[in-house]
Amino acid sequence: MNWFVRFYKSSLGKKIIMAVSGVIFFGFVFLHMYGNLKMFMGTELVEGLGVYKYKMDIYAEHLRTFGEPILTYGMLLWILRFVLVLALVLHVTSAVQLWLMNNKARPQNYANALKSQVTTFFARTMYYTGPLLFLYIVYHILHFTTGDIHSSTHIEGQVYGNVYNAFQTWWIALIYIVAMIFLGFHLQHGLWSMLQTLGINNPKRNLWRKRFATAFTLIIVLGFIAVPIGIQAGIIPEPHYQPNSTVIAYHETGR
């Protein structure tokens, strides 16, 4: 039997694949959260052009020019998208297969339900937060990446403006905030769990694994929801773009 087929057939193989794809998602959401915080940083004078641009827009453009000239325009972004889609396919397929397998392990359930001793709310809701996050990812891509949902205010390139306009609507802001709370639930168990599955464990220093999970869950969730809250609270200023440009800010100075 091919070694990979044998590895994948085992529950441990699937779990290791889930953990490795989980590491990829963890890196992704952390960097995504970091990039989003550019929303708070206003504008910047572009040297040589003598115009102001929103730092968020510069950052978004930089993701496309990153690595030039070795990479071509937008290449890094497409490589990342490919890796993320592959990781998502593997993560979801493994999760569904493990779920089906685990469902068969106790055909006759306890007549008097088992009482949980130590498992957490976050661990028990992984099977719900996972599919909810999947739906959210589809919604989020259709909204901000392709601009197909809430498209009336979507202008390609005006990342700052698009985010600002979307989160002006309270219920869109709410959808994103709720989705990020679900992400937090998933991360709280997932971050610790991926370390356990990958065997990153030392009985003498295991406390830090739960601390790591809690700390990064809080950093990621708070970092993400800061943007919709910042816009709803009026901390992030209204965008002003030059009428004849999709990227140049109207402001002459920062903010």
Next chain:
Amino acid sequence: MNVTLKVWRQKGPNQPGGFVEYKAEGIIGDMSFLEMLDTVNEGLVAKGEPPIAFDNDCREGICGMCGLVINGVPHGPSKGTTTCELYMRHFHDGDTIVIEPWRSVAFPVMKDLIVDRSAFDRIVQAGGYISCKTGSAIEANTIPVPKPIADRSMDAATCIGCGACVAACPNGSAMLFTSAKIGHLNLLPQGKPERFNRAVHMIEAMEAEKFGGCTNHGECEAACPKSISIDFIAFVNREYMGAYWTADFE
């Protein structure tokens, strides 16, 4: 004290079962849970009814035969204790106690509270041993074993194979049992030569028995009468990855 029992009764394998209520009267706190059941059974025998069938042997917490799900908790409410070492003083007069057998596809109910745990034997047969020449025992200190490693190995070797980990797991996984059995050998020099074969073969044997997979809830560790840590599951995950990394297994 007097307690009411709701006991799972089932005539035989693959037969329908259900809870039957019994009164256990005149119970003293210093009786073990199994002695309380003995008392009820004596009453049943005197009335000409079939006694409640349950597994037990040593009654001192070392054999792994006993095991009942008591009020939704395998081995009942006291931590790190087998059913035989659970005392009635942990209950109160007038309590209703619900008793059920382990539930797992790999542990078919044979009668009442007795399940067939030979699936565990087949997992051990897949690699839970070391291959060596028998004969007279060699001098004990021929192969040095560092004390912390010997201690960790012994922590895993305390597994009595009762199956509470499977019973407690939301997924009916046998990962704690299997990892304890792999772990206590793979940690020691004597177990190292076959470590990768052992890890892969025993995991595959576990899956062949249709046990579920681990989702890191930690319920097994909480139910384990020997309080074996899920650290051993992480350890075995590492051994399993090592096996595929080196490809040194069959």
